[in-house]
Amino acid sequence: MALARPKEDALAARLGRLAPQATTGWLAGAQRAAEARLLAMGLPTRRDEYWRYTDPASLVAPDAPAAALLDAASLDSAPLDSGDEAPVFGAIERLRIVFVDGVFDAAASDDLTLSGVEIDRLAEVGGRTAHWAAESYGRLEAQGQLPVARPFAALASARAGDGLLIRVTGQAARPVALHYLRRSETAEATLHHCIRLEPGARLTLLESGPAAARLTQAMEVEVGPGAAFHHVRVQGRDHARRAATHIFATLGAGAIFKSFTLTANGRLTRNEAVVTLAGPGASAHLAGAAVGDGDFHHDDTVFVTHAAPGCESRQVYKKVLMNGATGVFQGKILVRPGAQKTDGYQISQSLLLDEASQFLAKPELEIYADDVKCSHGSTSGAIDATALFYLQSRGVPRAAAQALLVLAFLAETIEEISDAALAEDIRSRLEGWLSRHAAAGAA
Amino acid sequence: MLEIENLHVKLEDEDKVILHGVDLAVGAGEVHAIMGPNGSGKSTLGYVLAGREGYAVTAGSARLDGADLLAMAPEMRATAGLFLAFQYPVEIPGVGNMTFLRTAVNAQRKARGEAELSAAEFLKAVREKAKALKIDAEMLKRPVNVGFSGGEKKRNEILQMAMLEPRMCILDETDSGLDVDAMKLVAEGVNALRDAGRSFLVITHYQRLLDHIRPDVVHIMAAGQIVRSGGPELALEVEANGYAGILAEVR
Numbered sequence: 001m002a003l004a005r006p007k008e009d010a011l012a013a014r015l016g017r018l019a020p021q022a023t024t025g026w027l028a029g030a031q032r033a034a035e036a037r038l039l040a041m042g043l044p045t046r047r048d049e050y051w052r053y054t055d056p057a058s059l060v061a062p063d064a065p066a067a068a069l070l071d072a073a074s075l076d077s078a079p080l081d082s083g084d085e086a087p088v089f090g091a092i093e094r095l096r097i098v099f100v101d102g103v104f105d106a107a108a109s110d111d112l113t114l115s116g117v118e119i120d121r122l123a124e125v126g127g128r129t130a131h132w133a134a135e136s137y138g139r140l141e142a143q144g145q146l147p148v149a150r151p152f153a154a155l156a157s158a159r160a161g162d163g164l165l166i167r168v169t170g171q172a173a174r175p176v177a178l179h180y181l182r183r184s185e186t187a188e189a190t191l192h193h194c195i196r197l198e199p200g201a202r203l204t205l206l207e208s209g210p211a212a213a214r215l216t217q218a219m220e221v222e223v224g225p226g227a228a229f230h231h232v233r234v235q236g237r238d239h240a241r242r243a244a245t246h247i248f249a250t251l252g253a254g255a256i257f258k259s260f261t262l263t264a265n266g267r268l269t270r271n272e273a274v275v276t277l278a279g280p281g282a283s284a285h286l287a288g289a290a291v292g293d294g295d296f297h298h299d300d301t302v303f304v305t306h307a308a309p310g311c312e313s314r315q316v317y318k319k320v321l322m323n324g325a326t327g328v329f330q331g332k333i334l335v336r337p338g339a340q341k342t343d344g345y346q347i348s349q350s351l352l353l354d355e356a357s358q359f360l361a362k363p364e365l366e367i368y369a370d371d372v373k374c375s376h377g378s379t380s381g382a383i384d385a386t387a388l389f390y391l392q393s394r395g396v397p398r399a400a401a402q403a404l405l406v407l408a409f410l411a412e413t414i415e416e417i418s419d420a421a422l423a424e425d426i427r428s429r430l431e432g433w434l435s436r437h438a439a440a441g442a443a
Numbered sequence: 444m445l446e447i448e449n450l451h452v453k454l455e456d457e458d459k460v461i462l463h464g465v466d467l468a469v470g471a472g473e474v475h476a477i478m479g480p481n482g483s484g485k486s487t488l489g490y491v492l493a494g495r496e497g498y499a500v501t502a503g504s505a506r507l508d509g510a511d512l513l514a515m516a517p518e519m520r521a522t523a524g525l526f527l528a529f530q531y532p533v534e535i536p537g538v539g540n541m542t543f544l545r546t547a548v549n550a551q552r553k554a555r556g557e558a559e560l561s562a563a564e565f566l567k568a569v570r571e572k573a574k575a576l577k578i579d580a581e582m583l584k585r586p587v588n589v590g591f592s593g594g595e596k597k598r599n600e601i602l603q604m605a606m607l608e609p610r611m612c613i614l615d616e617t618d619s620g621l622d623v624d625a626m627k628l629v630a631e632g633v634n635a636l637r638d639a640g641r642s643f644l645v646i647t648h649y650q651r652l653l654d655h656i657r658p659d660v661v662h663i664m665a666a667g668q669i670v671r672s673g674g675p676e677l678a679l680e681v682e683a684n685g686y687a688g689i690l691a692e693v694r
Contacts, residue, residue: 384533384535385496386533387533387534387535389493389494389495389496389517389533390529390532390533390535391535391543391546391547392494392516392517392518392521393493393494393495393517393518393520393521393526393527393529394518394521394543394547394550394551394603394607395518395521395522395547395550395551395554395607396518396546396547396550397516397518397550397554398516398517398518400546400550401518404538404542404543404546405535405537405538407537407538408535408536408537408538408586409537411537412537
């Protein structure tokens with residue numbers, strides 16, 4: 001179907017600013033195929049069903065809107081995460097891989113050798129004639145375009161300038177940590193990662209940092225039978241940054257997929273996750289904690305498909321919003337025919353610290369099997385004034401009492417992180433953010 | 444210790460006056476009881492002294508050791524030595540009881556310029572005090588008051604009081620919802636804290652709590668005022684004849 005003229009122009013302008021990564025080799029073909037998908041669907045406008053709550057205009061614009069660096073002065077001495085109070089995951093023994101403004105930085109990164117893991121850089125191996133990722137790149141993304149189009153994911157596949165191809169054959173010796181730094185106020189980052197866990201393999205993937213003024217990212221994760229993938233992400237605190245990220249995952253029999261994201265600040269963040277439980281007995285947990293103060297728009301759009309029997313899925317998303325911040329949750333559980341004994345759970349909640357902030361939720365269930373257990377809930381509420389007074393009456397200052405209640409509200413999301421040290425890192429990061437934003441009143 | 448003069452209080456959002464000039468003075472080391480029928484303003488008095496929102500003080504004063512309580516934020520009143528044991532202790536999902544206690548103890552110590560308790564010091568103190576109140580380790584680990592029985596909630600209030608060591612304790616219907624054994628346990632917890640430097644204001648409907656916590660002075664409150672004050676015998680009079688007689692006499 002031909003696109004309407006304005007959509008076609010918008011797409012041409014956006015694509016025109018970015019060159020395909022490869023002109024020869026396996027990647028060139030994969031990127032051309034992705035571009036064809038994108039040309040057929042076009043970039044979204046607010047009239048599209050799944051963009052009603054989030055205006056995609058600044059993601060569609062040909063150039064990334066400028067975004068001030070959080071703490072430009074500290075950049076040179078720069079810790080791994082510019083401007084953060086302590087480097088994210090700083091205390092975690094990990095393999096560090098650094099991207100600056102969306103480009104791999106070999107000097108800042110560790111050597112990419114890790115027992116049980118093969119890591120290649122997309123920009124380096126894309127031009128080869130063969131690679132294991134040739135059959136994977138764009139495959140889950142293409143499948144994930146139905147029934148809901150995800151044009152920025154196709155854009156990431158078509159125009160990724162860099163990314164990693166990670167194949168896990170055993171137990172990864174350490175977590176692999178991707179740190180996305182910024183140096184430029186206007187840089188655009190377009191990234192695509194492919195991750196494959198062979199049967200029984202295990203990997204913890206960490207991501208942190210603001211990445212760029214505008215980030216467009218797709219990550220495809222194949223979790224083989226009996227394999228386990230743990231993902232913990234902290235999106236950077238830069239206020240004006242924008243991001244459209246996508247995780248596409250498919251799980252084999254008995255596979256485990258756990259993903260947690262902490263988002264603090266950011267003008268616009270849209271995190272999409274498309275997860276298919278394809279083998280019996282697989283388990284997928286998706287969790288997100290988002291805290292926003294002021295000009296903050298955060299959107300979690302999640303689609304979990306139960307395609308095999310006996311699988312379990314959880315979606316736990318919570319947002320704390322103040323001073324006019326906006327939170328969006330669009331989450332779906334689809335249970336396909338034959339996916340009996342499905343156990344699906346979805347909760348999305350917001351804590352609105354003032355009346356100027358808002359939470360928009362669209363929870364959906366679509367079930368085509370008769371022996372399933374699916375529950376979902378969505379709530380919006382204010383700080384419990386009685387609990388606040390109770391804490392104050394015991395001598396806890398109001399701001400600290402509020403922070404304690406906010407952390408308690410978010411606790412259920414942090415509990416989705418299996419690793420205690422990682423959970424503690426996230427908790428202390430949240431405490432730091434809350435102490436900096438304590439001025440906002442509960443009333 | 445606590446001096447309340449001519450205290451007038453109305454609801455902030457409604458034209459409803461609840462306290463019509465309360466006068467009350469509790470000396471150091473004294474135990475005062477306030478009794479009265481439902482709706483007489485007893486609980487409101489406790490809340491207003493502790494600083495709960497939703498009330499407007501239209502006249503009068505309340506002082507703790509000469510300091511103007513009403514001008515302080517609730518946490519400052521606590522730091523100054525005031526403690527309110529809630530009639531309905533609040534459940535706080537997601538906040539562990541231990542975390543809650545330690546945060547409160549250390550917030551007060553910090554505000555008073557004292558060193559915070561280390562984890563070990565705190566643990567030792569809380570275990571000792573919890574044991575006396577028959578509060579087990581499991582209860583300390585659970586979220587604050589979540590899933591606690593009525594008796595457990597009240598014992599948890601007394602544990603907080605024991606840990607915070609306030610000088611002016613207000614007990615708001617601490618006996619409500621308790622069976623005889625639980626009431627004894629709570630009363631023992633309170634009595635253990637009695638000393639020359641600590642005062643109590645015990646709000647209750649019934650005389651029976653006062654069998655266990657012996658008051659020095661008993662006040663009868665009705666329609667937002669203290670209408671009669673006397674010794675422990677006043678509580679027995681209420682128990683025998685109800686409030687009707689006293690109220691008729693006052694009118």
